[in-house]
Amino acid sequence: MKTATAWLGRTHQGLRERAIRWITRGQRPEGRQLTLDRRCIYILPTRQGYTFALVLVVMLLGAINYSNSMAFMLTFLLAALGANSMWHTHRNLLGLRITRQPATPVFAGQTAQFTYTVDNPSRVSRRGLLLEAPEQSPTEFSVGARENTPVTLNLRARRRGVLRPGRLRLHTRYPLGLFRAWSWLNFDESVLIYPQPIPVEQTPSGDGEDTEPQATRNRAGEEFTGVRAYAPGDSPRRLDWKALARTGDMYTKEFHELQGGQTWLDWEHLPAADVETRLSMLCHLVLEAHGKKLRFGLRMPGVEIEPATGERHRQRCLEQLACFALPAGESP
């Protein structure tokens, strides 16, 4: 019995998936922006809509039984109101323009934020809108007339690699809750998830002569070169607090190393066998070396990044770690 139910459930799920695939067969992933037109808005009654229909049938029977004109009138008014609500629910999505904003990479275990700007060019406000990623709880929002609003979906980044929010569903049952209109947002977007840093005892093993991490910790040996936008992983000690107070945005002060120490972060010298653990350790080492302003290089099977410093270098190394040996379908 139990297996039969499970089988039915699976079949139902499968049919559903196939139906959705068939309905949306003509749709290609969108680029940055999409406008909801009539063809991409679907609408069906909600459970409450069916209940309402049942209520109307009972009311109609009562009206017939008592030959009560006002009861007829009310029943027909409510029936017309329910039908009318279909237009309004459909209209609640119609013409909305959704623009995808670039997402910032995060480390595995953190929450990736996908932000969309929803623009309402019409003269009526849109309320009770819900945006949800598959199997996530929806984010609720409203957009006033001729206004726009950012909507953020928080997705937990479980493992390193590429995170795609998948086909989003924008839906609403406003204004009467009798119908639900929805549209699929199929943005071609993804964000890189860096490996979760795992502290490693071993000091980065250099390949010889210049390895002297101690020296680079000396602030006197560094020259202030400017500020740049804060990126996750930057040391709080390097935050430009004054700029933060002034603008509300976070900046990191950049220093340039005067004396050239250089170190290699090497796959082979890590105290772990498993690929993901190694990547996590390398990630930690990259962040540490970057934080210490070391001049470092990264060596992995098939990948070698020449020693360098700076934000771009750090990002390049982290990207390599995130994408290391991903299956072909999962590359960004």
Place this chain on the structure above:
Amino acid sequence: MRLFTPAPAMGALPREERLPQRSNALPWLIFALCFAMLPHLFNQPPWVVAMAALAMGWRALAHWGRMPMPGRWLLVLLTLVATGLVVTQYGTLFGRDAGVALLILMTGLKLLETRGFRDAMLGVFLGYFVVITNFFYSQEIPLALYMVAAVFATTAALVRLNAGDGAQPWRESLSLAGLMLAQALPLMIILFLLFPRLPGPLWGMPQDESAGITGLSDSMSPGSISELLQSDAPAFRVSFAGDIPDQNLRYWRGPVFWEYDGRTWRFGRDRGEATPQPVTIDEDDIFTYTVNLEPHDGRWLLALDIPLTTPQDARMTADHDLVSRRPVRSLIQYSVSSLPNMPLEPVLSDHRRSAALALPDGTAPRARALARSWREAHEDDGAVVGAALSHFNQEPFFYTLSPPSLPRDPVDQFLFESRAGFCEHYASAFVVLMRAAGIPARVVTGYQGGEYNRMGDYLLIRQSDAHAWAEVWLEDRGWVRVDPTAAVAPDRIEQGVRAALSDDAGLPDYMLRSLDWGAIRLQFELWRDSLDYYWSGWVLAFGPERQAELLERLGLGRLDWRGMITLMVVLIGLVVLVFAAIFLWRNRLPVADPLSLVYRRFCRRLGRWGLTRSAHEPPMAFAQRVGRERPDLAEPVMAFTQEYVALRYGSRPDPERFRRLRRLLREVRPRRTLQ
């Protein structure tokens, strides 16, 4: 077992199932429900509405965190108590009154246990149900208007419930609810006019549905009409196709009684069917008219004495009263033609004659003796009738609405002791006297009189116009109407009850106040009643007959239900098409987003100076080219383009910067160089 639980923790519910907190949707709903329940204070014992309102008030306080929510066991207890109270009150859970009481209480308790969105939606639907139950008690215009407001409030609460947690301006909820209801009107009217109407009822109606409906009863005993005489409720309204009959012809025929048991008059055993009889008819004497009859729970249909034709779904008895196939439980409308003074039954069969002469043994000995003395004095039946009428006229008889009670032998007591009474006493005594004198006679009940409403061009007959008179059968003339009340109080017939009374004792209130207020009041009453007339004729009485009549008037002939459904579907389709056209026109998509439109204007402006952007050229490259070709434009073009690119590819929309972009567009014009 906890009696209370903390105020609802919304976090436990999935996002979509939560109630909007900030917009107070639940208190709105509670207000709307209380509003819809309020008129039931008149139909139900006050505790019913009060208990429901208290339960909902409790929930409203819980919403604002002032009270804990009741626990499950407390709710079960409350439900059991409420059900028990209804059973105690009505002795049942079924039927209209008990059902409505139960609905109100359960709506209150449902709201009390409301935690999430689904519960609240159910509350809304229950609210619509409460509205419809009001119409089972009254369908008057003021209540209908009140209920429009109730539906509006409930719908506004429904909108708010679905608007999400962002606080929606209250104006927006109200205006959207109003707009949606207004947009629903055309469809409602089409459905109301064309939805095929089945003649109800589908199932039996319990007894209590008809409680409180007044009208003539199917028997007559002393005092039975006097209750009616106190009521100013309309009994029916009549609009004539031609002339309106004079006051002394306005006898509205109802049930005819033959059998007398010494106290109560009842129908004869065999009411039979009217047999068509050859009469010569002068067309000019015929009155043709339409009656809007208020529900009275009996089967008879009132008609001007004497009806010639029979309306649909009715039959005419041998006594020429009209009987409907179904009890009149909602307002109905029918058309009849009548011929006053039409000879009835010129030949009286033997068994009908003996029925019209029967008197129970031992009753009214003094009346019998009096009748015998007239019989001996007069050969002619007509002379006996005349003697009886002059007896009423010359002896000290009084017309009063509050006669002394007549416990023993009503006819003798009335004729020889009290000598005070109203129509039913006179009619009853007169018929007994006639039968004792050997003249076939019967009692006819109905109404007499009617106010003419100039504005609506119809006669209004109130319950207080209820009347009883007699018919005697005379050789060669058939049944002849004799109104003994007219012999005592001719004013009753000429001017109505008010004029016939020597003092105001026992007069209904509405008659008293008309003395003081005068013409304005009268005018207002006229206006109000003609409004009621159209309301009841065109809205409340709208049923299968009226529907057919309307279609015929529109030149569509007699449509069967298939034709009606086809017409309805076609009309609905037309309305939907019109709405769809308006909808598509108003919601057509803008060609591009505002940002692109601004950029397009920018390109058009540069086009004026012969600078056209080619399709493959990115904005920045275009700006640089413009800068090279027209150095005088370089600065504003670059400023604009940088801002545009920042907005287009920036991470956050910023209305302030968008305005700046528009300002920058205006700046794009050639700089004057000083040369």
